[in-house]
Amino acid sequence: MTSRVILISPAISAALRQARFDDGCSLDAAGLRQAQAAVGTVPAVGRAWSSPTVRCRETAGALGLDALDAPELAGLDAGRWRGATLAEVGERDPEGLARWLSDPGSAPHGGESVRALCDRVAGWLETAAQSAGASAAVVEPEVVRAAVVRALGAPESSFWRADVPPLAAVELSGRAGRWNVRLGRPLGTAE
Template sequence: MSVRVSLVAAARSSAVLAERFGDELPLDHMGWREIQYAAHALVPLGAAELRYCSPTPRSRATGDALGYAPLVQLALRDCDMGRWRGLTLAEVAAREPGAVDVWLADPRSAPHGGEPLLAFISRVGGWLDTRPVHDGWIVAVAEPAVIRAALVYALGAPPGSYWNVDVHPLSVTTLTGLPGRWHLSL
């Protein structure tokens, strides 16, 4: 018995260079257009027995636009970035360059006063490991950061590899397996 979890990255709410930590913005015009273009490939995922999303406006809107009617899962929220919330990486690097270096180098650090990367990865992994275990299918719409954390956890990769994973808007990543034994399906 195993479960299949298809993780759909939320559509965009801003240009990549304008992304802010803890972005609570709704989908932008380009995000809505991307959903229209990708809907033919993504709507069939709505046949999954369980459909979830992270609590961000863009994740909920993406799931709703694709007809998933997803249930919000707080464990799928983005990493808590503390006092960096609302800032871009460039803004933080200009204000606290040493803190950014520590944050990028040490997954146990939280110079922003929020959640350490390691705790974020563990939280998302805990969500994966508590999904119903049966021959079933789950779809979840989440922020790219959440999907990166799920991949690092599922593959048992070093936490620092989180920074080497790119997740594009509306991409689908599928994990299959059982709690603690996940496989990436490409």
């Protein structure tokens, strides 16, 4: 049985523009327009999920996906860094930020480590692999990164080497825990 999972990053928001750890903000006007312009470019799927963040739910809705909230696809829990920009964290906690960026098992913010995120997303992928056919999930960029790291069997240190632009699709296809990855097709473009 072959499964296909299309992971879609959310459209642009103020938090994404400012490199801010998710603060629960909505899509901005430009992001909403971009998502609405991409209606019809997501292939037909039998199931759709969304990270429980506001911007992912709004992106899913704007794309016309009837997506169910999937708590296991939540973005990385940044603990006390939530709502701060990367620059602000670098000023307040430079050692913690350096440790977090270099050690996948570190969580100096009191939230979740990159390793824990990768493990959580891998568990969800194993569940998704048990269903034949195509599904889509609108998820935070770090969830896309975690899925790619686990699908490729790459080291967790490679997590920071994957850029995930807004409103892009990454497709995983496979069976029995073996995934192939199709990277970064921007929505709104022909296949």
